[in-house]
Amino acid sequence: MDAALSDRLAEVQARIVAAAARSGRPAEAVTLVAVSKQMPAGLIAAAYALGLRDFGENRSAELETKSAHLSHLPDLRWHMIGTLQARQSLPVAQRAACFHAVDRVRIADRLARQLEEVNRRLPVFIEVNISGEAGKSGLEASRWETDPDQQANLAAVCATIAALPRIEVQGLMTMAPWDAPTAEIRAVFRRTRALAEWLAARIPNGRWDRLSMGMTDDFETAIEEGATHVRIGRAIFGARA
Ligand SMILES: *Cc1c(COP(=O)(O)O)cnc(C)c1O
Numbered sequence: 001m002d003a004a005l006s007d008r009l010a011e012v013q014a015r016i017v018a019a020a021a022r023s024g025r026p027a028e029a030v031t032l033v034a035v036s037k038q039m040p041a042g043l044i045a046a047a048y049a050l051g052l053r054d055f056g057e058n059r060s061a062e063l064e065t066k067s068a069h070l071s072h073l074p075d076l077r078w079h080m081i082g083t084l085q086a087r088q089s090l091p092v093a094q095r096a097a098c099f100h101a102v103d104r105v106r107i108a109d110r111l112a113r114q115l116e117e118v119n120r121r122l123p124v125f126i127e128v129n130i131s132g133e134a135g136k137s138g139l140e141a142s143r144w145e146t147d148p149d150q151q152a153n154l155a156a157v158c159a160t161i162a163a164l165p166r167i168e169v170q171g172l173m174t175m176a177p178w179d180a181p182t183a184e185i186r187a188v189f190r191r192t193r194a195l196a197e198w199l200a201a202r203i204p205n206g207r208w209d210r211l212s213m214g215m216t217d218d219f220e221t222a223i224e225e226g227a228t229h230v231r232i233g234r235a236i237f238g239a240r241a
Helices: 003-022 041-049 060-069 086-095 105-118 148-162 182-200 219-224
Strands: 031-035 054-057 077-080 098-102 122-129 167-173 210-212 229-232
Touching: 003 031, 003 041, 003 219, 041 060, 054 060, 060 077, 060 086, 086 105, 098 105, 098 167, 105 122, 105 148, 105 167, 122 148, 122 210, 148 167, 148 182, 167 182, 182 210, 182 219, 210 229, 219 229
Parallel strands: 031 054, 031 229, 054 077, 077 098, 098 122, 122 167, 167 210
Antiparallel strands: none
């Protein structure tokens, strides 16, 4: 057994428990998605042996290969956490337990048709760009509280996605700015949660009470602001090459 892995995992889990308590929630309210991108299947199997069941990959081909290698672990759930190119969508429709980065109607529509063919349903998060950083993926939402055009666009796009067959909207996903002051990061998470509540009041389909936010450097802040899914790589598996 990988001692470093079990030590790091225990520390992350303890920090999740403490942060959840600060947000007035039990630790079970927070799903730990262990981001295993670039990590070998053997290390994922070791993490599985330590009790982890949810693993995140950001490339569809890698998710496909690893899920084939580890298909003997039937209750292992694969989360696609990265932007999805149209031509790479089929493995996600076939194998993913959840897709965290829906950023346009077209990809959701394509997945809905493929899910019909493979007779599956797919829980998804809609990714929003709250910080407004250029080059960041997600629906543009940097001025959602005050800009009527942005509000109209967000409401229309999210309603269209939530109405698709076989696509089960869970809520919103966001990425905080990298290396920003904690107050700024916290504001991004808080505004994401407020947007999810705003959408919930306007869109009949889907549930909007789940939030995928928080990574190695900011997951405690995210949990304090209501994250239900944290996507943590380096703090569990160590630095990537
Ligand atoms: C890599 C990645 C993570 C995990 O990042 P760490 O800093 O290793 O915790 C989370 N979310 C997404 C979308 C990622 O690509």
